[in-house]
Amino acid sequence: MKKIGIGIMGLGVVGGGTYEIIRANREAIIASDGIAIEVKKVLELKAERMDKLNVPAAARTANLDDLLNDGEISIVVETMGGIEPAKSFILRAFAAGKSVVTANKELLAKHWAELEKAAKKNGVGLYFEASCVGGVPIIRALDLSMQANVIQQITGIINGTTNYILTKMTEDGSDYAAALKEAQNLGYAEANPAADVDGWDAVYKLSILSSIAFNTCVPLDRIYREGITRISAEDIAYAKEMGYRIKLLAIGKLNGKKVEAHVHPCLVPEEHPLAGVRNSYNAVYLTGDHVDDLMFYGKGAGAHPTGSAIVSDIVYCAGQKKHRYAFFKNDGKLDKGIKFVDDFASKYYINVTVLDKAGCLAKVAGVLGRCGVSLEQVLQKDAKGKDKAVVVYMTHESGEKAIARAVGIIDKLDVVERINNIIRVI
Amino acid sequence: MKKIGIGIMGLGVVGGGTYEIIRANREAIIASDGIAIEVKKVLELKAERMDKLNVPAAARTANLDDLLNDGEISIVVETMGGIEPAKSFILRAFAAGKSVVTANKELLAKHWAELEKAAKKNGVGLYFEASCVGGVPIIRALDLSMQANVIQQITGIINGTTNYILTKMTEDGSDYAAALKEAQNLGYAEANPAADVDGWDAVYKLSILSSIAFNTCVPLDRIYREGITRISAEDIAYAKEMGYRIKLLAIGKLNGKKVEAHVHPCLVPEEHPLAGVRNSYNAVYLTGDHVDDLMFYGKGAGAHPTGSAIVSDIVYCAGQKKHRYAFFKNDGKLDKGIKFVDDFASKYYINVTVLDKAGCLAKVAGVLGRCGVSLEQVLQKDAKGKDKAVVVYMTHESGEKAIARAVGIIDKLDVVERINNIIRVI
Numbered sequence: 126m127k128k129i130g131i132g133i134m135g136l137g138v139v140g141g142g143t144y145e146i147i148r149a150n151r152e153a154i155i156a157s158d159g160i161a162i163e164v165k166k167v168l169e170l171k172a173e174r175m176d177k178l179n180v181p182a183a184a185r186t187a188n189l190d191d192l193l194n195d196g197e198i199s200i201v202v203e204t205m206g207g208i209e210p211a212k213s214f215i216l217r218a219f220a221a222g223k224s225v226v227t228a229n230k231e232l233l234a235k236h237w238a239e240l241e242k243a244a245k246k247n248g249v250g251l252y253f254e255a256s257c258v259g260g261v262p263i264i265r266a267l268d269l270s271m272q273a274n275v276i277q278q279i280t281g282i283i284n285g286t287t288n289y290i291l292t293k294m295t296e297d298g299s300d301y302a303a304a305l306k307e308a309q310n311l312g313y314a315e316a317n318p319a320a321d322v323d324g325w326d327a328v329y330k331l332s333i334l335s336s337i338a339f340n341t342c343v344p345l346d347r348i349y350r351e352g353i354t355r356i357s358a359e360d361i362a363y364a365k366e367m368g369y370r371i372k373l374l375a376i377g378k379l380n381g382k383k384v385e386a387h388v389h390p391c392l393v394p395e396e397h398p399l400a401g402v403r404n405s406y407n408a409v410y411l412t413g414d415h416v417d418d419l420m421f422y423g424k425g426a427g428a429h430p431t432g433s434a435i436v437s438d439i440v441y442c443a444g445q446k447k448h449r450y451a452f453f454k455n456d457g458k459l460d461k462g463i464k465f466v467d468d469f470a471s472k473y474y475i476n477v478t479v480l481d482k483a484g485c486l487a488k489v490a491g492v493l494g495r496c497g498v499s500l501e502q503v504l505q506k507d508a509k510g511k512d513k514a515v516v517v518y519m520t521h522e523s524g525e526k527a528i529a530r531a532v533g534i535i536d537k538l539d540v541v542e543r544i545n546n547i548i549r550v551i
Numbered sequence: 552m553k554k555i556g557i558g559i560m561g562l563g564v565v566g567g568g569t570y571e572i573i574r575a576n577r578e579a580i581i582a583s584d585g586i587a588i589e590v591k592k593v594l595e596l597k598a599e600r601m602d603k604l605n606v607p608a609a610a611r612t613a614n615l616d617d618l619l620n621d622g623e624i625s626i627v628v629e630t631m632g633g634i635e636p637a638k639s640f641i642l643r644a645f646a647a648g649k650s651v652v653t654a655n656k657e658l659l660a661k662h663w664a665e666l667e668k669a670a671k672k673n674g675v676g677l678y679f680e681a682s683c684v685g686g687v688p689i690i691r692a693l694d695l696s697m698q699a700n701v702i703q704q705i706t707g708i709i710n711g712t713t714n715y716i717l718t719k720m721t722e723d724g725s726d727y728a729a730a731l732k733e734a735q736n737l738g739y740a741e742a743n744p745a746a747d748v749d750g751w752d753a754v755y756k757l758s759i760l761s762s763i764a765f766n767t768c769v770p771l772d773r774i775y776r777e778g779i780t781r782i783s784a785e786d787i788a789y790a791k792e793m794g795y796r797i798k799l800l801a802i803g804k805l806n807g808k809k810v811e812a813h814v815h816p817c818l819v820p821e822e823h824p825l826a827g828v829r830n831s832y833n834a835v836y837l838t839g840d841h842v843d844d845l846m847f848y849g850k851g852a853g854a855h856p857t858g859s860a861i862v863s864d865i866v867y868c869a870g871q872k873k874h875r876y877a878f879f880k881n882d883g884k885l886d887k888g889i890k891f892v893d894d895f896a897s898k899y900y901i902n903v904t905v906l907d908k909a910g911c912l913a914k915v916a917g918v919l920g921r922c923g924v925s926l927e928q929v930l931q932k933d934a935k936g937k938d939k940a941v942v943v944y945m946t947h948e949s950g951e952k953a954i955a956r957a958v959g960i961i962d963k964l965d966v967v968e969r970i971n972n973i974i975r976v977i
Contacts, residue, residue, distance in 0.1 A: 146699050146841050153701050157766050160698075254696070260842035262696030269695065270680070270688030272586075273572050273862030275579050340583045398848060401827040415572050416686035416849065416859035422824060423845035433842035436699030446872050 128161045129443045130197035132223075133204065134189075134214055136169040136178065139228050139255065140204030142428025143435045144178050154436070160443050162436070166192040189214055193221040200439055203227040212236055219247045224448070226438040228255035228431055234329040234345055237336075238457020241450050250448035252438035257330045258283050258407045260430030261423040262437065267337045267411075268449070274413030276338040278378045280551065283330045285405035285425045286314045286321035287353050287373040291361070291390075292403045295370060300358045313405055323352035324388040327375045334409070335377030335386050342457050343377065343386050347465045351389035360476060360546050363504060363517050364392050369474075370400040371548065378469070385466040392474050392550040468524045472501065472550035475518040475528075477535065478508055478542040485540035486516055492538070496531035498523045513542060519550065554587045555869045556623035558649075559630065560615075560640055562595040562604065565654050565681065566630030568854025569861045570604050580862070586869050588862070592618040615640055619647040626865055629653040638662055645673045650874070652864040654681035654857055660755035660771055663762075664883020667876050676874035678864035683756045684709050684833045686856030687849040688863065693763045693837075694875070700839030702764040704804045706977065709756045711831035711851045712740045712747035713779050713799040717787070717816075718829045721796060726784045739831055749778035750814040753801045760835070761803030761812050768883050769803065769812050773891045777815035786902060786972050789930060789943050790818050795900075796826040797974065804895070811892040818900050818976040894950045898927065898976035901944040901954075903961065904934055904968040911966035912942055918964070922957035924949045939968060945976065 131147075133140050147154075147162050155161050167180050168189060175185050192198060201218040203225055205211045211232055215225050225244070227233065233240070233256050244251040254264045258281070267276070282288050286308055293304040305322070308314035320326050328348050335343040353373050364371050369392035377386045393400045398420050402408040407425025412418050424430035442448075479485045490500060504517040520528070528547070536544055557573075559566050573580075573588050581587050593606050594615060601611050618624060627644040629651055631637045637658055641651050651670070653659065659666070659682050670677040680690045684707070693702070708714050712734055719730040731748070734740035746752050754774050761769040779799050790797050795818035803812045819826045824846050828834040833851025838844050850856035868874075905911045916926060930943040946954070954973070962970055 142841075150699060150701060150841070154698055158698050260839075261845060262692050265696045266688050266692065269867060270691045270863050271859075272580055272584050272866040273576060273859040275576060396827075396829070398827055401822075401824055403822070413686075413859065415568075415576070415855040415862075417853075417856050419687060419847070419849035421845070421847060424843045427843075429841040430843050433697075433699040433839065436841075437696050440698040441695060 126155055126159050126161055127443065128163060129199060129439065130163050130165040130195065131200045131202060131439060132166040132168065132192040132195065132198045133164060133202045134168045134192070135203065135205030136167055136174040136180070137204060137206070138428045139431045139435065140202065141174065141178055142432030143202060143204060144180070146429065146432045146436050154440060158440050160440050162439060165195050165198050168192050189217065193217060193223070198223060200224045200226060200442055202435055202439070203229060204435070208232055208235065215240060216243050219243045219249055222247060222249060224250035224252070224442050226252045226435055226442060228253070228435060230256040230326070230329040230333060234332040237333070238342070244448070245450045250442045250445060252442050254438050255431050255434035257333050258409060259423070259425040259427060260433045261407060261409065261421050261425065262434065263334065263409045263421050264337065266421060267334070271413055271416065274415050276379065276411060276413050278376070278412045279334055279338050279409060280399065281331070281334065281375045281407070281409040282372050282399055282402045283375050283407050283409065283425060284321055284327045284373055285407055286318065288402065288407065289313045289405045290322070291353060291356070291371055291373065294356070294358060294361050295365065298358060298362070301354065301356060322354055324350045324373065327373060327388045331375040331377055331386055331388055335384070338377060338411070339379045339384055341384065341460045341463050343384060344459070347386060349387035349389065349467065353390050355546060356390055356548070357546065359515070360548060363476065363506065364474065367502060367504060367517070367519060368395050369393060369550070370395055372399060372402070374551065382462055383464045383466050385469040387469065390548050392548055397551070468526045470522045470524050472522050473520045473528055474548045474550055475520070475532070476545040477516050477518070478545060479514055479516055480540050480542060481512045481514045488538060488540050489516065489518065489535055492534045493518065493520065493531050496534070497527050498531050515545070552581055552585050552587055553869065554589060555625060555865065556589050556591040556621065557626045557628060557865060558592040558594065558618040558621065558624045559590060559628045560594045560618070561629065561631035562593055562600040562606070563630060563632070564854045565857045565861065566628065567600065567604055568858030569628060569630060570606070572855065572858045572862050580866060584866050586866050588865060591621050591624050594618050615643065619643060619649070624649060626650045626652060626868055628861055628865070629655060630861070634658055634661065641666060642669050645669045645675055648673060648675060650676035650678070650868050652678045652861055652868060654679070654861060656682040656752070656755040656759060660758040663759070664768070670874070671876045676868050676871060678868050680864050681857050681860035683759050684835060685849070685851040685853060686859045687833060687835065687847050687851065688860065689760065689835045689847050690763065691867070692847060693760070697839055697842065700841050702805065702837060702839050704802070704838045705760055705764050705835060706825065707757070707760065707801045707833070707835040708798050708825055708828045709801050709833050709835065709851060710747055710753045710799055711833055712744065714828065714833070715739045715831045716748070717779060717782070717797055717799065720782070720784060720787045721791065724784060724788070727780065727782060748780055750776045750799065753799060753814045757801040757803055757812055757814055761810070764803060764837070765805045765810055767810065767886045767889050769810060770885070773812060775813035775815065775893065779816050781972060782816055782974070783972065785941070786974060789902065789932065790900065793928060793930060793943070793945060794821050795819060795976070796821055798825060798828070800977065808888055809890045809892050811895040813895065816974050818974055823977070894952050896948045896950050898948050899946045899954055900974045900976055901946065901958070902971040903942050903944070904971060905940055905942055906966050906968060907938045907940045914964060914966055915942065915944065915961055918960045919944065919946065919957050922960070923953050924957050941971070
């Protein structure tokens, strides 16, 4: 049995979950892995959080130095969130010779190379399974199970809040505002939901996951981003009628020396395994050149699922003789051999309100055709206004630029009242 | 870069896939993991298999000693299958100081403790990700990502042949014989399909997976087994009508100091993630006490998915300073603190042909009630014969023994012509 002293910085939801897991399963972890985890210090300014979890007085501190100067602490858990002071605290932990386990996706996505460099310099480890998709062990899988493969694509439902909202809209027919309200009441969405509904959270995770999967740096500013706020109850209903569910997808693709990375709503065929990922569940669908398709599914957030990933990292880190820093080649600089693609190809769902004149459906289709966009199916629905119709065009795979050109022309047609929405399709 | 010399014993489907992956992705593996895999020797009696893959003359051998005496070989891949000579060959590899990577589930399930003991004695490793669920990295996940959890349950669709047959029966309405025939024509099922359709293959894998998940030995003779040969097109149709799919499930449950393990067909609610696992895909659904529910989905067989797991094990094994032998405590003897349960609880689907007399539906229900089995739903269908009906009783959760007692009585009722099938429900 090996004793491992740890310090926890931040006893919020995830830090608290981590603390509870270590208390509950300390003996089970000794039995299965031979590691006895001792929480030596908890750094937290809010006394009520300490009280709630009955943290012993000797372990409580509001001073980082108490944690850094404790020679029995070899691993520090960072569950504070945000950029500062988390970043400075982690760098000081490295300097003090301590490995760090973190759940901080934003910090990692923005400053990974700097953090990894500092860890390496000090000969300590940086582990972050909890930063992406909560309890789903996708980072360890990419790192330790996919060695035989060149990963071709990762497609993830990696934000639980938006997946909950879209599931409610799909299953209860609610509109976006009502579903968001419900998600907020249940604590799935923040009072200010922008980080989730605008896709930022998914972009952070996609940057981390695709950098590991493609073994090259995929920085935030190379990732196209679009949130779910413009998805209407009608879009969901029409998609359903055509055999699709709407999901917020994070997609990374490698094609030889080209990488594309994008987060946006997407129509997913209902027989695709990702279509069945409901409520706040997350999943990462992965294609390797030999393993073929895999999917990893589970809780992407929450005190205990995320705490499970942190405790797994603690045990894993404790067992390493030599830490790995394989993720960011070139110190996080862009690999010059890799081209980032912005004209990526998708099928498209285009929802248009047209004036109900003979030939207007064909007029729109004609523009698409002239721009090189061919159609897979067309759905015509009665619109609420008189003499109008809603027409949904589902295209074959087309480039972003061809679609943008076609939509620009369609928008100006006299038979077109309004382009209601344009959503990609996988 | 670290050079790793390997020997491959058996160049069949999986051995061949392994060879092809190493050839195709050698440089990619060096780039991502710093390991250069060199296939030094291939042991195979069939020259045509060597020819097909253009194995260089210098690497070809029909003599195990050539492989064992090659000092540059540190890892041996066993892809021969079967018990002997695979077992003796593996033991000789251990004795020669070589680690072994194997895909051999039957050998492992039957002789794991002995193999592990020999590996340990020689200070070499035994790796077997490929033995369970092909390309799906479930063993590494149980080993290196679930440390925080006491696993409560694993529920798997872990045999691709039976899942293909049941999917065809569900989606095309074919009967068992026709679906089996189709699976045989496509190479998904063997000419003698017993190992798959009678559930043996799933039992081997469940023994391995549940032993790791529950950190105790779950031997083959403690696993209840029932195959899919009695599932009819009608059962599938009635299940569908009630909102279920029929799957062959492998279930392991831990409840304190009690373990239950069983392989049998099961009705799965259509909104359950396992219900969407179609064709020859596999999935393992896992519940931990903190991570909650996870599912790992992918190809459970095939040259390249299984080869992917083998190559992953080679790279992983090559990186280990010290091998782990944590799986079989007590040298594979039964843990006396653990009780194996044979009266496990399930819901049941009971399909009965009754004579269409007033009150006979209630008569059967009455027997169930007197045996302590309560009903969740009842479905009555016209039977082909005159004056007959087919009635499907769906029970609430009941013990095996209560159901057996009730069915014994029902079978003798004069209003009952035949009990057509009894299938468990999750």
